[in-house]
Amino acid sequence: MSLSRWRFSTLSVSILLLCLLLIAGCGSSESKNTHAGVTPTPPPQPTPTVVSGPGQKTLDAMSQKLNTAKTIHGLFQLVSSSQAFNGTVKTELWKTAPAKSRSEVKQSTIQQLSAGSVAVNDGQQIWQYDPAKKIVYTGKISHAANTPDQQTKGIAGSGGGQSQSLLNVIQSIFDNSTGTLRSASVPVDGHTTLDIHVVPRASDESGTGSNFNYTGEVYVDNKTQLPVKVDLDINSLGKIAVTIPQLDINPSIDEKLYTFTAPAGTKTRPLEEASGNQNTGTLTLTQAQKQAGYHLLSIPGDQSDYTLQGVTALGTPGLQTYTLNYMKGNAAFTIAEGKPLANLPARGTQTSLRGTNGTTNTINGMTVLSWTEKSVGYRVTGKIPADQAMQIAQLLN
Incomplete structure (x- = not known):
């Protein structure tokens, strides 16, 4: 999975949890030999095929634009009818390279995710506010947490195990898919979009050897060349749809967004105590x-x-x-x-x-x-x- 220049760090616990559910499904398909303790001999790897065409070019250009953005502001709505969970989560996200971020859960029908949850990273310290528990978990970011492999790119979330956030999975699909243009004029939520069909890009273009298999559609706005919606059917998980009603690249972001004051009546606890925390120190x-x-x-x-x-x-x-x-x-x-x-x-x-x-x-x-x-x-x-x-x-x- 590729990395961009000094990628953004730390996303909210809510998005982290969603991605962990994704990963649990995506990584569950193992061969009988693996379960038996026998490591199968990998097949010979053919020479990678160079993929071109209007769908692939649009996908690559969009991915590059997201990867190199200095600031990002977006609204994301996830709808899942998967085996892992059913429901809808709406999140707003701000990011400033290399390490500042803020995410807020606006609405949620998932029991584990409370509307009003907030995660803030000012590049030096993290705050995670859990309104259900009325607790703010906070802690300093270690020097190690800002090393290149722990930063993030594009619309992706937490680094160091880049696949730990839902948006990282989406970004990975932008970066690593074979894209085929199906239509140049599909209406989606008031946008005229390109419909790009995506499947995993493997060395032999078949996805062989990977448990992370999917098929789906990426809808890209004709004018902005940015994603509007992603529909995926992921093996061992189910159907996931991410709608992006707003995505601004390189907007001006008020630095005050990267500060956090605990609401009255809340307790403050060390970050290590956060349930399902995203960085244990x-x-x-x-x-x-x-x-x-x-x-x-x-x-x-x-x-x-x-x-x-x-x-x-x-x-x-x-x-x-x-x-x-x-x-x-x-x-x-x-x-x-x-x-x-x-x-x-x-x-x-x-x-x-x-x-x-x-x-x-x-x-x-x-x-x-x-x-x-x-x-x-x-x-x-x-x-x-x-x-x-x-x-x-x-x-x-």
Whole structure:
């Protein structure tokens, strides 16, 4: 999954929860051999096919516009009739690169999501307001939480396990789909749109080898070239529709939006106590290992050139991703790993490593090496050469 320049960080607990439900469905399709403890031999990877045509060009141009935006303001409405949940959630979102964000839940028919929930990140501190509990969870952002792999892009949400937010899933689809123009004039909510049919873009254009399979339509406004609606049918989950009644790129945003004052009568608690919090703070490797419940790969201690700065965890228990923040000299890089990252679609150069296949990509100077191993997804990210990322991957044990 690609990264943009200094991506935005931290979205609301509400959107995080929705995405975790998505990931739970998307990652549930495993082969019988995997369940039996046998890792199947991956098939040979054919040479990627270059996709072109008006639908693909529109999809790529729209994705680039979102990825490079300095500010974003949008209204999002999600309607789900999936196995995971049924209901509607309306959210308003503001973002300013590289790290400031605010999201508010305007309406919700989902029991776990309270209308009035607010999440604010001023680049240094996070506030999460839960009106149902009348509690504000707050805490400082660790230095590790602002490393490149933990920032976000476009309309996406929390980084470090980029697939941890619903909008990140949508952004991933914009970035990694094969798009085919079905119609150049489809009316959607007062807009005249292009109807672009999307399916996962795999190395062989079939989606083979990925548990994240979907089919759907992306409706793009003819004038603004921005998304208006996304209809998806995701395997093992169901139908999801995201309507975007307003999406402004590079608007002027009042900095006061990135401040938060707790309402009268509310309690203030440490961010770590937030139920389903999106960032548990910096952990030691031992703490993260115990929390994960499965083995986390890391660079061996005898590799003295590498220094582990700490580990951050994103997500709710059982669906967390862990980001190991390393330094080698003056170069910083991260190793993100977790079951929600497994088999996600990725665009780039196919490569072989650790007995499986991976993908390398470079965007705006950032190298991203991703692969899946024993049902866990891994991603090495940093301003480092691709061959160094490969060396780091091979060191992990």
